[in-house]
Amino acid sequence: MSDKMPSAWFYRLKAAQRDLISRAGGIERSAEIASLSKSQIGRFNNAGDPELMPLSAVLMLEAECAAPLVTQVMAELNGRRLADAEVGEAANACIMASHAEVVVQAGELMAKGAMAFADGRLTPSEAAGIDRQAASLEHAVSDLRRAAASARVSGLTVVGGAK
Template sequence: MPLSEAWFFRIKSAQQDLIMRCGGIVRAAEKCSSSKTEVGRWNNQLDPDLMPLPAVLQLEEVCGVPVVTSAMAELNGRRLADPEAFGTANATMMAAHAEVVVQFGELIAKAAMAFSDGKLTPAELAGIDRGAAALERAVAELRKSAASARAAGGLSIVGGVA
């Protein structure tokens, strides 16, 4: 993939997600032994600073989700596999589905408001990206739930047995 601004904003968005999952700028700074100012720069879409690899690995370990690593794999036409995703049946299928619907609705509403004046500002685009990231997380959880339920032989949604 040729290096363009798109890869940069994808990585910056992943960094923001990672920092959020770790509890915000202050908590992330504590967890990776960096200053709040430095983590704030990593969290700012318009700042050119990217996280160093040790900070990425430390924060991904803290939150348990390879957010930035997955984005880097995605930028290279790859995706990561979760070895535990198929091991445990998950009875939260309906809750995961509901979260996808909620996040989709929020993304559509945010985008519609942004499109309404015929212009998309950098702030509106960042908001749409955050909404898409939330939807992406919800879809990933739904897929994990479906895979776990499938591995367990299915689920009984209402009464009865699977």
């Protein structure tokens, strides 16, 4: 166990490995799927053993079970979460909300700039405020681009729109 990895996370990974081994059909079946020995899989299944599964074994077992048990914990370790590939109507709502947020943030940036430039001078505080607002706009544009990419996959339907 690494000094950088809190033991709570280590035990979460070990628990996810055990669940994955169980769902794949136990130690013997998991060993066959991952092309590893039963003793290796047994160590991965043992909460007290410091050995973690190699990524290739995780991927093979998760594919067999169609459940990203270990991957989900790894994502959480990095402050992320997994999302389903299905987007559908959520993509429609997301792109519309994201577009509206870009418009709001752009308006706020224009207002902040207009107020800062009104007296013909730009103070360091005003410049910092413009920079903060530009960062907010940049974040909103990034979200919009992500939503647009999702909408490309599922298509966009405007409810109550012109026919």
